[in-house]
Amino acid sequence: MNSARSQLKVNLSDGTLQRRDPIRLVAIDLDGTLLNDSKQVSEQTAKALRCLPARGVKVVIASARPPRSVRHIYHALGLDTLSINYNGALIWDEPRQTPVFHRPLPRGFCRRMIACARGCVADVQVTCEILDKWYTDRFDPAHTTETGKLFKPDVIAPLNTFCGGQITKLMFLGSVAKMKRLQCELTPQFSDKVTILRTDDDLIQVMDRRVSKGIALAIVARTYGVRKREIMAIGDAPNDAGMLQMSGVAAAMDNAHPLVKRVCDWIAPSNNDHGVHAALVRYGLCD
Secondary structure (H helix, E strand, O other): OOHHHHHEEEOOOOOOEEEOOOOOEEEEOOEOOOEOOOOOOOHHHHHHHHHOHHHOOEEEEEOOOOHHHHHHHHHHOOOOOEEEEHHHOEEEEOOOOEEEEEOOOOOOHHHHHHHHHHHHOOOOEEEEEEOOEEEEOOOOOOOOOHHHHHOOOOEEOOHHHOOOOOOOEEEEEOOHHHHHHHHHHHHHHHOOOEEEEEEEOOEEEEEEOOOOHHHHHHHHHHHHOOOHHHEEEEEOOHHHHHHHHOOOEEEEOOOOOHHHHHOOOEEOOOHHHOHHHHHHHHOOOOO
């Protein structure tokens, strides 16, 4: 469990927790955490989050998604903060529409990995995200990401026209059986060079090995002059574990992966039961 528990005191009158240090920044994952299974933010949660800036609390979205796929949620919550995208490969300044931190894959690396992937699964769908644009040589809606459900590719062209540049995130999509086989092929060859995540059964995500939400959150916190013990992080998936561990208070959804539950301070109700709102209430950030 997180050491932050030693800093907490239970208020027996209402069940909230009082802390020695105020929470000045709340970092929240989207899918499986802030968003319910219908990909919506509950109204009571949205209302609570919109009130936090007036209380001096920064709200930071930390997601595997690109900026364009977060934008509608960001504006609905009335945010003006930096966002963590691509699991930390990009920190995006939405008001200025510009990156403030970018850690792409090693230049030229993607060509080797794509060649290996298509040697194993000839028809695997290859997607490259470069900052906030989507490049691919073939789009198959049968297997797509949450972003792919909202947007079409920016560029459909032969891979050699773009995969030699600075690629923020590389993704492979296909059937469950093919992705399982591909993961077994790629991991032994490339896991010492990059981070390989299979966050969905039909999706493999690849990023620079130095990328994590935790590292990106530390950068954002320094930008805002917020100390680790003044950060609250809320998540559900293994890619959230880093930011939960580097935060003063860590909350996991009831639907969270067991690994995430092991590194948190409190398990909130599920993403379908207003879990984020419950966490904000418990730690005294809203009524």
